[in-house]
Amino acid sequence: MSATTPTSASAAAAPTTSAKTTAMSPLPLLRLPNDRWKPLEIIFWLLPVAAYFVFPDYLILISQIMIVGLFAISLDLILGYGGIVSLGHAAFFGLGAYTAGLLSAHGWGEPISGMLLGAIVAAAFGYIISFLVVRGNDLARLMVTLGIGLMLFEAANKAAFITGGVDGLSGMMVDKIFGVFEFDLNGKVAYIYSFVVLFILFAVLRRLVNSPFGLSLVGIREGGRRMPAIGVNVNQRLTVIFTISAAIAGVAGALLAQTTQFVGLDVLGFPRSAELLIILVLGGTGRLYGGLVGAAIFMLAQDYLSGLNPAYWQFWIGLLLIVIVLFARGGILGGLTLIWGNLRKSSAGKGERS
Amino acid sequence: MSTMQNTTLRTEGLSKQWGAFKANSDVSLTFVPGARHALIGPNGAGKTTFINLLTGGFAPSSGKVFFGDDDITSLPQHERVKRGMTRTFQINTLFAGLTVLESVVLAISERRGLQYVWHKTVAQQSDVIDEAMALLASLKLDGEANSITRSLAYGKQRLVEIALALATRPKVLLLDEPAAGIPSAESKELFEVIAQLPRDVTIVFIEHDMGLVFRFAERITVLVGGKVLTEGTPAEIAADKRVKEVYLGESEHE
Numbered sequence: 001m002s003a004t005t006p007t008s009a010s011a012a013a014a015p016t017t018s019a020k021t022t023a024m025s026p027l028p029l030l031r032l033p034n035d036r037w038k039p040l041e042i043i044f045w046l047l048p049v050a051a052y053f054v055f056p057d058y059l060i061l062i063s064q065i066m067i068v069g070l071f072a073i074s075l076d077l078i079l080g081y082g083g084i085v086s087l088g089h090a091a092f093f094g095l096g097a098y099t100a101g102l103l104s105a106h107g108w109g110e111p112i113s114g115m116l117l118g119a120i121v122a123a124a125f126g127y128i129i130s131f132l133v134v135r136g137n138d139l140a141r142l143m144v145t146l147g148i149g150l151m152l153f154e155a156a157n158k159a160a161f162i163t164g165g166v167d168g169l170s171g172m173m174v175d176k177i178f179g180v181f182e183f184d185l186n187g188k189v190a191y192i193y194s195f196v197v198l199f200i201l202f203a204v205l206r207r208l209v210n211s212p213f214g215l216s217l218v219g220i221r222e223g224g225r226r227m228p229a230i231g232v233n234v235n236q237r238l239t240v241i242f243t244i245s246a247a248i249a250g251v252a253g254a255l256l257a258q259t260t261q262f263v264g265l266d267v268l269g270f271p272r273s274a275e276l277l278i279i280l281v282l283g284g285t286g287r288l289y290g291g292l293v294g295a296a297i298f299m300l301a302q303d304y305l306s307g308l309n310p311a312y313w314q315f316w317i318g319l320l321l322i323v324i325v326l327f328a329r330g331g332i333l334g335g336l337t338l339i340w341g342n343l344r345k346s347s348a349g350k351g352e353r354s
Numbered sequence: 355m356s357t358m359q360n361t362t363l364r365t366e367g368l369s370k371q372w373g374a375f376k377a378n379s380d381v382s383l384t385f386v387p388g389a390r391h392a393l394i395g396p397n398g399a400g401k402t403t404f405i406n407l408l409t410g411g412f413a414p415s416s417g418k419v420f421f422g423d424d425d426i427t428s429l430p431q432h433e434r435v436k437r438g439m440t441r442t443f444q445i446n447t448l449f450a451g452l453t454v455l456e457s458v459v460l461a462i463s464e465r466r467g468l469q470y471v472w473h474k475t476v477a478q479q480s481d482v483i484d485e486a487m488a489l490l491a492s493l494k495l496d497g498e499a500n501s502i503t504r505s506l507a508y509g510k511q512r513l514v515e516i517a518l519a520l521a522t523r524p525k526v527l528l529l530d531e532p533a534a535g536i537p538s539a540e541s542k543e544l545f546e547v548i549a550q551l552p553r554d555v556t557i558v559f560i561e562h563d564m565g566l567v568f569r570f571a572e573r574i575t576v577l578v579g580g581k582v583l584t585e586g587t588p589a590e591i592a593a594d595k596r597v598k599e600v601y602l603g604e605s606e607h608e
Binding site for chain 1: 460
């Protein structure tokens with residue numbers, strides 16, 4: 001075992017200029033998960049920065065897109081990486097929202113700590129629920145998550161003396177961020193707050209999914225039956241990612257509560273869980289960006305189509321969903337990656353022939 | 355590297371039945387450290403069931419499994435792997451969408467206890483990558499490091515089966531028809547690879563090709579109908595009339 005092939009982090013992270021490594025080449029370009037920022041990603045993250053200046057009238061809508069995008073990323077962690085389907089993820093979103101909302105309605109208005117507590121409450125609940133979820137098959141998982149979501153919704157409905165019930169939780173007083181930036185009516189501070197939280201968490205999760213831990217999650221998705229034979233306790237691994245996912249969903253919920261200064265029962269509702277699944281599948285699972293792209297397309301389409309005809313906008317979303325699932329497996333991003341790969345292959349093929 | 359003591363794998367009266375069907379009954383076997391031990395027998399003899407009982411894939415209906423001095427009968431599969439026993443599968447059970455290198459890196463990372471490292475990327479684990487490439491090179495798979503597992507030729511996938519098992523650094527390696535489904539020329543190559551594995555690794559294998567069995571096994575157990583018919587050296591087994599009868603009955607349609 002002394003004949004080690006020379007490798008280095010830079011070689012490992014290098015792009016795939018030649019897919020085939022020959023035995024001759026002393027430094028094969030090894031394709032392994034890394035998290036170097038690609039130009040397209042940098043452009044992607046500059047878009048919301050540009051939008052802040054270009055579309056001042058849409059700040060509230062774009063803030064909501066970023067929050068739902070973060071929520072969708074939390075689902076992607078368990079669905080796209082761990083392979084766990086869920087129809088009740090709103091439970092964790094709602095817990096985060098109510099935690100942050102109740103804190104600020106009862107005198108704890110500091111937003112960052114409120115958000116962190118929202119994450120902790122959601123994570124603690126997620127950890128407990130995970131034991132019910134990870135051991136089942138897909139159908140059992142769908143039903144357990146659905147059931148938890150329904151129960152939590154009705155519990156919040158019943159506990160109207162705490163949550164405000166169907167009227168929603170009002171009277172929230174959210175402090176200035178760092179004691180300096182006050183949430184304004186135009187939504188400028190809310191926009192920047194949402195963007196910064198989203199970006200920081202995205203950068204952290206991007207590292208996480210490309211780490212050995214992230215690789216083990218993909219391993220469970222790609223070959224769960226093999227995992228025990230390489231020494232992995234699969235259920236334990238899924239419990240960890242489920243808890244992290246719940247925490248991220250809690251942050252998204254807290255962000256929505258703090259930036260809108262209101263929490264309605266709908267944060268726990270089944271439609272929110274179902275929409276989230278649609279958003280993620282539209283955008284593409286297992287690539288983190290899918291949640292963001294899905295949220296943007298879904299909510300922009302909702303905004304535009306419901307302007308045309310408020311009653312029937314879901315018709316078009318339904319049609320889009322069917323087309324995507326049937327013809328672009330891997331969602332919009334999966335489809336684009338495929339097209340891009342084919343274009344490159346065909347142009348490379350022409351180059352070889354000539 | 356690994357100590358020779360306490361790695362003896364032993365079963366006591368191991369049985370498994372589903373309803374009235376007895377897949378294994380009262381199987382008591384001992385696999386000494388460094389053994390090259392073949393399990394043979396006609397189809398349906400319960401060989402794969404026995405492997406599953408050893409690894410923890412199935413819980414036995416009765417009987418016990420000992421690894422060294424420890425009773426591991428109730429240990430889950432991943433715990434047995436951590437103690438140094440793993441297996442390969444008769445039907446490829448791989449990480450279809452991962453590259454060959456990613457798959458092996460995954461298995462090595464688990465063995466090294468890096469499973470909860472989340473703040474560094476896989477590409478930064480140069481020790482693990484070096485070990486993975488060395489392992490792939492030893493199996494002549496290094497040229498396929500970047501290939502997606504599902505796109506590999508079947509024979510190469512059989513080698514990945516072995517690579518994943520070796521990445522756990524087993525003391526006992528259970529090979530369930532390692533050459534299943536590949537042409538006989540390639541299966542000889544595959545067994546040459548197996549023959550070159552470290553001498554202190556105990557190897558238990560199921561194989562139908564008697565040429566390969568008698569070439570590579572130093573000890574053979576014959577299972578028939580879920581029971582041990584006999585056990586012995588290749589010479590003893592070759593001379594055993596009962597074994598001949600079992601195989602003559604089959605040879606007409608082989």
